[in-house]
Amino acid sequence: MRSNSYTVLQIDVLRELANIGGGNAATSISTLINKPISMSIPRVEILHYEDVYNNIMPEDTMVNAILMKMMGDAKGYFLFVASQKNSVDLINMMLPDSSTLDEGVRVSALKELVNILVNSYLNAISKVVRTNLISTVPLFTMDMFGAVLSSVYMEAEQYDESIMIVSNEFNYNNDKIEGSLYFISEPGVLDRLFNIIGI
Numbered sequence: 001m002r003s004n005s006y007t008v009l010q011i012d013v014l015r016e017l018a019n020i021g022g023g024n025a026a027t028s029i030s031t032l033i034n035k036p037i038s039m040s041i042p043r044v045e046i047l048h049y050e051d052v053y054n055n056i057m058p059e060d061t062m063v064n065a066i067l068m069k070m071m072g073d074a075k076g077y078f079l080f081v082a083s084q085k086n087s088v089d090l091i092n093m094m095l096p097d098s099s100t101l102d103e104g105v106r107v108s109a110l111k112e113l114v115n116i117l118v119n120s121y122l123n124a125i126s127k128v129v130r131t132n133l134i135s136t137v138p139l140f141t142m143d144m145f146g147a148v149l150s151s152v153y154m155e156a157e158q159y160d161e162s163i164m165i166v167s168n169e170f171n172y173n174n175d176k177i178e179g180s181l182y183f184i185s186e187p188g189v190l191d192r193l194f195n196i197i198g199i
Helices: 008-033 049-055 084-094 103-129 145-156 189-197
Strands: 043-048 062-072 076-083 133-135 139-144 162-172 175-185
Touching: 008 043, 008 084, 008 103, 008 162, 008 189, 043 049, 049 145, 049 162, 062 084, 062 103, 062 145, 076 084, 076 103, 076 145, 084 103, 084 162, 084 175, 103 133, 103 139, 103 175, 103 189, 139 145, 145 175
Parallel strands: none
Antiparallel strands: 043 162, 062 076, 062 133, 062 139, 076 175, 162 175
């Protein structure tokens, strides 16, 4: 399904679900690190695979990425993508003075942040549609954006060419740190969600 087949109301519903999930994630992360964190109302877009590189990020951009698979009553992949700089800022948010820690610990902190974020979104959706959704453990990779995104499609095989992108903005110590969460579903998942909600 091409992105222009979704209505403004449907996109607004996705944004509200993402907003609820993001708020819950911010609360969980704040409790974990014992420091205040908030998240701005996210920007939500649904784009065709080929349009992502033109509208969101060039395919040769080097990124850090975290992949989590969604299973249960619906299947899909969540891919969190952040620039090198924003990744460092997110890690420092999770682990102040993290420069003294080894790379494995720093990557684990970034994976835990994404784990909290994805599961907060899944919980928000599950409460609305009363469905069972679970996620796998997060996997980290560093590569060019195009290589990362195409590898998800190769692993997923027959998946929808429409991608939902949730642009997150973490507010921490008066700084804004950006990261984007891509949702790649099996065909029909978003349509079923809208049908259950009745829009």
